[in-house]
Amino acid sequence: MSFLKTIWGVLFRLFPCPTPTGLRKVGDPKRDSPVLVTCNFHVTVNRLRRALEKAHVDAWVVVADSKGVNVWCAAGADEFNTRSVVSAIKTSGVEDLVDHRKIILPPLGAPAIRIDEVRGQTGWSPCWGPVRMGDIPRYLAHGTRRDEEMRRVTYDWRERLDTALGSLFVFYFLGAVGFLLFGRPLLLHYLAVGAATFVLFMLACPWIPGKRGLTKVIFLESLLGCVLIATENSGIAGWSVLRTDLIIAMVMLLLYGSEMGGLTSTLPSDLDPFLARLGIGAVGNVALAGTVRNELLNGYRELTYNRNACNGCRWCYEVCPQGVWEMDQAKRAVLAHRESCTACRACLVQCMTQAIEAPRADNKQRSERPITALS
Amino acid sequence: MFSYVFMKILETRPRSYDRRMDKASRGRVRAIKQAVAAEVSAGMHVLEIGCGTGELAGLLCSRGATVEGFDPSLSMVAMARKRIAAEGVAGRLTVSQMGVEGMDRLPERTYEAVVSTLVFSELTEDERRFALKHALRALRPGGLLVVADECVPRSPGRRFLHALGRAPMVAATYVLSGATTRPIRDLPGELAKAGYEVDKEVRSHGDAFVLLVAHRPAEEVTA
Numbered sequence: 001m002s003f004l005k006t007i008w009g010v011l012f013r014l015f016p017c018p019t020p021t022g023l024r025k026v027g028d029p030k031r032d033s034p035v036l037v038t039c040n041f042h043v044t045v046n047r048l049r050r051a052l053e054k055a056h057v058d059a060w061v062v063v064a065d066s067k068g069v070n071v072w073c074a075a076g077a078d079e080f081n082t083r084s085v086v087s088a089i090k091t092s093g094v095e096d097l098v099d100h101r102k103i104i105l106p107p108l109g110a111p112a113i114r115i116d117e118v119r120g121q122t123g124w125s126p127c128w129g130p131v132r133m134g135d136i137p138r139y140l141a142h143g144t145r146r147d148e149e150m151r152r153v154t155y156d157w158r159e160r161l162d163t164a165l166g167s168l169f170v171f172y173f174l175g176a177v178g179f180l181l182f183g184r185p186l187l188l189h190y191l192a193v194g195a196a197t198f199v200l201f202m203l204a205c206p207w208i209p210g211k212r213g214l215t216k217v218i219f220l221e222s223l224l225g226c227v228l229i230a231t232e233n234s235g236i237a238g239w240s241v242l243r244t245d246l247i248i249a250m251v252m253l254l255l256y257g258s259e260m261g262g263l264t265s266t267l268p269s270d271l272d273p274f275l276a277r278l279g280i281g282a283v284g285n286v287a288l289a290g291t292v293r294n295e296l297l298n299g300y301r302e303l304t305y306n307r308n309a310c311n312g313c314r315w316c317y318e319v320c321p322q323g324v325w326e327m328d329q330a331k332r333a334v335l336a337h338r339e340s341c342t343a344c345r346a347c348l349v350q351c352m353t354q355a356i357e358a359p360r361a362d363n364k365q366r367s368e369r370p371i372t373a374l375s
Numbered sequence: 376m377f378s379y380v381f382m383k384i385l386e387t388r389p390r391s392y393d394r395r396m397d398k399a400s401r402g403r404v405r406a407i408k409q410a411v412a413a414e415v416s417a418g419m420h421v422l423e424i425g426c427g428t429g430e431l432a433g434l435l436c437s438r439g440a441t442v443e444g445f446d447p448s449l450s451m452v453a454m455a456r457k458r459i460a461a462e463g464v465a466g467r468l469t470v471s472q473m474g475v476e477g478m479d480r481l482p483e484r485t486y487e488a489v490v491s492t493l494v495f496s497e498l499t500e501d502e503r504r505f506a507l508k509h510a511l512r513a514l515r516p517g518g519l520l521v522v523a524d525e526c527v528p529r530s531p532g533r534r535f536l537h538a539l540g541r542a543p544m545v546a547a548t549y550v551l552s553g554a555t556t557r558p559i560r561d562l563p564g565e566l567a568k569a570g571y572e573v574d575k576e577v578r579s580h581g582d583a584f585v586l587l588v589a590h591r592p593a594e595e596v597t598a
Contacts, residue, residue, distance in 0.1 A: 016549075020499075022500070022501045065499060083476065087474060087475070088501075090479065090505060091475075091476060093501070121477070
């Protein structure tokens with residue numbers, strides 16, 4: 001049953017796949033064993049357990065409510081947040097089972113988990129773990145110290161394929177049902193071309209020109225469109241099959257690419273800010289219009305940084321999955337790579353001194369600030 | 376078929392929550408709250424877990440009780456505060472934004488009654504255990520706990536029909552609000568395990584709803 005649920009969770013990741021919240025034992029944890037927090041997405045909990053078991057790490061895992069969604073998406077929608085983590089820590093009974101009060105949080109939850117509030121409300125000392133759960137054994141072996149690799153999202157080919165499978169399969173599946181019902185002669189073409197398109201697209205993604213998912217797709221669509229026109233004018237009869245495949249590939253690309261940024265963790269979302277611009281307030285329980293994230297992406301807000309207000313706590317540097325922030329010699333943050341920002345809001349949420357803000361672009365207060373103070 | 380899972384949709388619209396909830400439930404939710412309020416006497420100091428827009432708290436105040444309510448939703452608390460101002464019960468009703476995870480900060484042996492409607496089915500098992508433990512601690516010896524919530528029917532046939540009838544509402548609610556509720560299998564058992572003595576259990580709505588009245592024993596019982 002768990003295996004089938006995992007398959008469902010992997011292939012239909014756009015839908016929640018919850019597992020019960022509460023405390024889990026991995027291996028044979030003792031009173032000094034590490035305590036890790038994660039979301040209640042079935043696949044995540046299973047993968048974390050496997051990663052720890054594979055490295056023979058004995059640990060306590062506190063599964064917090066994220067409505068059955070993965071850490072990154074649930075934090076983005078404020079479903080996996082300070083309250084759910086505080087509630088899980090307090091109600092799981094873990095405090096009776098360990099002698100220490102150190103708890104490791106998933107850093108991709110930083111857009112919604114205020115580390116200072118977790119500390120204040122629980123009395124535990126939270127810290128951010130590595131981005132990839134495969135790095136957890138190494139992180140624990142190094143005294144819970146994170147190196148640069150553990151802080152940043154890289155999104156390598158395996159992760160891209162995982163996304164392709166998890167987030168795009170549902171569209172592929174629905175397309176197959178559509179062809180089965182209304183275009184059976186083209187079903188095999190669709191299955192082959194559709195699968196090849198989304199696998200190749202995700203594998204080649206970093207090398208396709210364009211800084212956003214949509215621009216990458218526009219580039220590819222233009223390229224395929226030129227090939228389509230060339231074959232149309234070639235007069236070669238046998239190429240009609242190729243033209244059909246090209247059209248299928250172009251439609252699939254448009255579908256996949258229109259929100260590739262939202263599916264990946266290294267590119268900004270395209271679809272959400274577009275829908276927000278259309279005035280669509282929310283899709284389901286995910287707010288769109290008026291959110292800081294979408295307003296940043298739409299240019300209605302701007303990320304600002306006041307170096308004088310920075311207390312050097314490093315949280316922005318620690319939680320940014322893109323490495324937007326660096327620390328200077330005076331131990332103050334520097335907004336060094338603004339162009340890499342995907343508006344995840346993690347730095348904004350963690351900044352305790354309001355050195356990092358996102359005022360509305362038409363805000364007088366912002367325009368009165370000296371530009372030199374804004375990194 | 377009985378289920379209040381649709382309230383998760385209405386919770387996203389706090390301004391019209393009471394009116395829509397009353398309409399959608401054909402007045403049954405208000406009747407449930409009145410039944411809970413009827414268990415509380417004038418002059419009691421009451422804690423309400425998950426006060427929402429303050430409808431039950433308002434009923435309790437009108438019966439002469441002093442109420443402290445909390446709710447994790449900021450918009451619900453804001454609506455409750457508007458109600459306080461509108462009904463002129465500022466001295467007898469206070470609300471705060473807090474989830475059940477904050478109940479460990481409640482003062483000991485303070486309240487004569489703790490009440491809750493349609494909240495426990497939204498909590499995880501751990502959260503329910505935690506809430507019951509700290510409600511017991513916050514109650515004075517002999518103090519009342521009055522809980523009304525969705526539960527799983529006891530007979531297999533009714534359980535099947537309940538699950539069948541509830542499924543479309545759960546699906547629609549999940550699509551529209553991303554949230555759901557979890558009918559509780561054995562709430563009287565959970566209360567007993569937490570150290571309460573159950574005085575009254577009233578089942579209704581095809582055995583899918585329960586009103587429980589319990590009390591903290593005069594002699595301390597630990598869970």
